[in-house]
Amino acid sequence: xxxxxxxxxxxPFDTQRAYSAYRFADAAINGGHTLAGIxxxxxxxxxxxxxxxxxADELNMYQKWKTLNDLHLVPLNVCVxxxxxxxxxxxxxxxxxxxxxxxxxxxxxxxxxxxxIELINGSDRTIQF
Amino acid sequence: MEYFIxxxxxxxxxxxxxxxLDVQDWKPEMAPLLAxxxxxxxxxxxxxxVNFVREFYLEYNTSPAIRALVKAMAQKFGPxxxxxxxxxxxxxxxxxxxxTKIAGLPKPAKCL
Amino acid sequence: xxxxxxxNRSAPYGSADGLEALDLCLAAASFGQQVNFIFLDDGxxxxxxxxxxxxxxxxxxxKTFAALEFYDVEYIYVCExxxxxxxxxxxxxxxxxxxLNKQEIVxxxxxxxxxxx
Numbered sequence: 001x002x003x004x005x006x007x008x009x010x011x012p013f014d015t016q017r018a019y020s021a022y023r024f025a026d027a028a029i030n031g032g033h034t035l036a037g038i039x040x041x042x043x044x045x046x047x048x049x050x051x052x053x054x055x056a057d058e059l060n061m062y063q064k065w066k067t068l069n070d071l072h073l074v075p076l077n078v079c080v081x082x083x084x085x086x087x088x089x090x091x092x093x094x095x096x097x098x099x100x101x102x103x104x105x106x107x108x109x110x111x112x113x114x115x116x117i118e119l120i121n122g123s124d125r126t127i128q129f
Numbered sequence: 130m131e132y133f134i135x136x137x138x139x140x141x142x143x144x145x146x147x148x149x150l151d152v153q154d155w156k157p158e159m160a161p162l163l164a165x166x167x168x169x170x171x172x173x174x175x176x177x178x179v180n181f182v183r184e185f186y187l188e189y190n191t192s193p194a195i196r197a198l199v200k201a202m203a204q205k206f207g208p209x210x211x212x213x214x215x216x217x218x219x220x221x222x223x224x225x226x227x228x229t230k231i232a233g234l235p236k237p238a239k240c241l
Numbered sequence: 242x243x244x245x246x247x248x249n250r251s252a253p254y255g256s257a258d259g260l261e262a263l264d265l266c267l268a269a270a271s272f273g274q275q276v277n278f279i280f281l282d283d284g285x286x287x288x289x290x291x292x293x294x295x296x297x298x299x300x301x302x303x304k305t306f307a308a309l310e311f312y313d314v315e316y317i318y319v320c321e322x323x324x325x326x327x328x329x330x331x332x333x334x335x336x337x338x339x340x341l342n343k344q345e346i347v348x349x350x351x352x353x354x355x356x357x358x
Contacts, residue, residue, distance in 0.1 A: 007356060042261050042358075080239045082261060096145060098130045112239060113268035120245060121274075126354035189308035190301055194271045197311035204311075238264070 003034040005119040007128040008044035012061035013054070018047055021129035022064050029072050036123035037075035038065070039116045040108075044129075045083040048076065048108035069107040077119070080110040134162060148229075148236040152186070155233025163231045167222065171231075174210075175219050181205070182224075183232035192229045192237045243353040244316075245269050246277040249284030251358060254299050259287045262358035263302055270312035277349055278309070280338070281320035284358075285327065288319065290335040306336045320346055 006025055010017040025035055040047050052062045068074050083104060084093060090110050094102035104110060120126045133140040134147070136159055142150045147166050149155055160179055161171050169175065185193050185201060193201060195213060203211020210216075216224040225237055247266050251258040269276050280288055292303045309317065319338040324330065331338060341349070 005354070041265070042257065081264065084239075085257075098145065113265055114272050116265070117245070117269050117272045117274050120354045126356070128356055185308070188304065190304040191267070191308060193308070193311065194267065196271050196273075196313075197308060200313070201308075201311045 001033050002125060003036050003123040004028055005036045005116075005123040005126040006038045007116070007126060008038060008040050008047060009042040009128060011043040011046035012052065013046075014043075017129045018044065018061055019059065019064075021127075022061070022068065024127065024129070025068060025074065029074075035072070035074045037077055037115075037119045038068075039119055040076070040078045041082050041113075041116065043086070045078050045086055045088050048078045048083065049088050049103050050105055050108075051103045066107060076108045077111045077115050078104060078108050079113055079116070081113075083110060134159075134166075136162065144236060146230075146236060149233045150235075152233055152235070155183075159233065160231050163233070167220075167227050167230060169220065169227065169231070175228075175231075177206070177210070178202070178216065178219060178224065178228050179232045182228045183234065186229070186232070186234045192225065192234050194237070195223070195225045198224060198228075244275040244277050246279060246349055246352045246355045248355065248357045249278075249280045249287055250282045252283040252286040253292070253303065254294055254297065258358040259284070260300075260302050262356075263305060265356065266309070266314060267305075267312055270309075270314045275316070276314050277316045277318065277352065278314055279318045279320070279341075279346060279349065281323045281346065283323075285319055285323050285329065285334075288334040288336065288338070289329075290333060292335075303335055309336070318346065318349065 006021055008018055008021045012018040025038060028035060047061055047065060050062060054060050065076055069076055088104050089099065089102050090104040091102045132143045132145050134143055141154050144150060164171050181202060182193065199211050199213050220227040229237055247262055249259060249262050253259040266276055266278050288306065292301055294301050317338045318341045321340045321342045
C-alpha cells in the first residue's frame with residue numbers, strides 16, 4: 001500500500017485532467033492506498049471556485065472534490081498566490097483587499113507552496129495531472 | 130477604498146497594509162515614516178538592511194525570503210549580520226516582511 | 242528527503258508556466274528542499290539573457306534566476322540537444338548552468354517527485 005500526493009495543475013472544465021486526477025484519487029482510496037492530500041496549483045486552482053455552476057446534466061467537478069473530502073477527509077489544498085492571481089479568494093483575503101465577494105470556502109483551503117513540499121515529502125509518490 | 134501615506138504634502142499610494150504600490154515612488158526620506166507604521170525606529174543597522182533589501186529587489190526583481198536574505202547578507206557583511214537572529218532583533222515581526230515595507234517594495238508573496 | 246525535480250518546457254510570457262515554476266522553486270528552496278531545476282525544449286528560452294518583457298507589460302522574472310544561489314538552488318540543468326536545436330549556446334544564457342544530454346536528464350527523473358511546467 002502506498003500514500004500519494006496528487007498535484008492538479010489544470011482547470012476543471014477545459015481539459016479532462018482534473019477529472020482524471022479525481023478518478024485516480026478515488027481508485028487509490030478504493031484500492032486501500034492513502035492520499036496525503038490533493039494540491040491545486042496553476043490553473044488547477046479553478047477547481048476550488050465555488051461559483052462554478054455547470055448545467056445539471058454535466059459533470060460537476062466542484063461537487064466531485066467536495067464529496068471526496070466528505071467521504072474520505074482528503075485535504076484539498078489550494079496555492080494562495082496562484083488562486084488570488086486568478087480571482088479565487090477566501091473571505092479573509094477578500095476583506096484584506098476590500099472585495100465584497102469571495103469564492104474559496106471549506107473544504108478547500110488556501111495554503112502556501114510549503115504545504116506542497118510537505119505533502120510531497122510525506123507521501124511515497126507524487127502524481128501530477 | 131484608496132490607501133496612501135502623506136509625504137511632503139503628496140499622497141503616495143499604498144495597499145491596505147501600507148506597502149507602496151509603485152517601487153519608483155520611494156525616497157530614502159520616506160523610510161522613517163514607513164518604519165513608524167511598524168513601530169520601528171531607523172538606525173544605522175536597520176538602514177543597512179533596508180538598503181540591502183531594496184538593492185536586492187532592484188537587481189533580482191524579487192524580495193528576498195528570509196533564507197536568501199540571511200545568505201546574501203552573510204556574503205556581503207559577514208556572519209554577524211547574515212544571521213536570522215540578528216535580523217529578527219532589528220525587525221521583530223519578520224525582516225522579509227518589515228524591511229521590504231520600509232524599503233518601498235511590494236508585499237512579498239504569501240506562499241514564499 | 243530526496244530531491245524535487247522541476248522541469249521547464251515552455252517559453253516565457255506566452256504562458257504562466259515559467260513564472261509559476263520559478264515560484265515553486267523558490268518556495269521549495271526556502272523550505273530547505275533540494276531542487277533539480279531543469280530546462281529543456283522551449284523551456285530554455287526562459288534563461289536567455291537580455292530579456293525585455295517590459296514592452297509587453299510583463300515582469301522580467303528572468304532577473305530572479307541570478308538570485309537562486311542565495312536560495313541554495315545549486316542544481317540548474319539545461320538540455321544540450323534542446324540548446325543546439327535552437328542554435329543557442331550557454332553564452333546566450335543569463336546564468337551559469339550544467340549541460341546534460343537527454344539520457345542524463347532521464348536519470349534525473351528518478352527522484353521523489355517530478356513537477357513539469
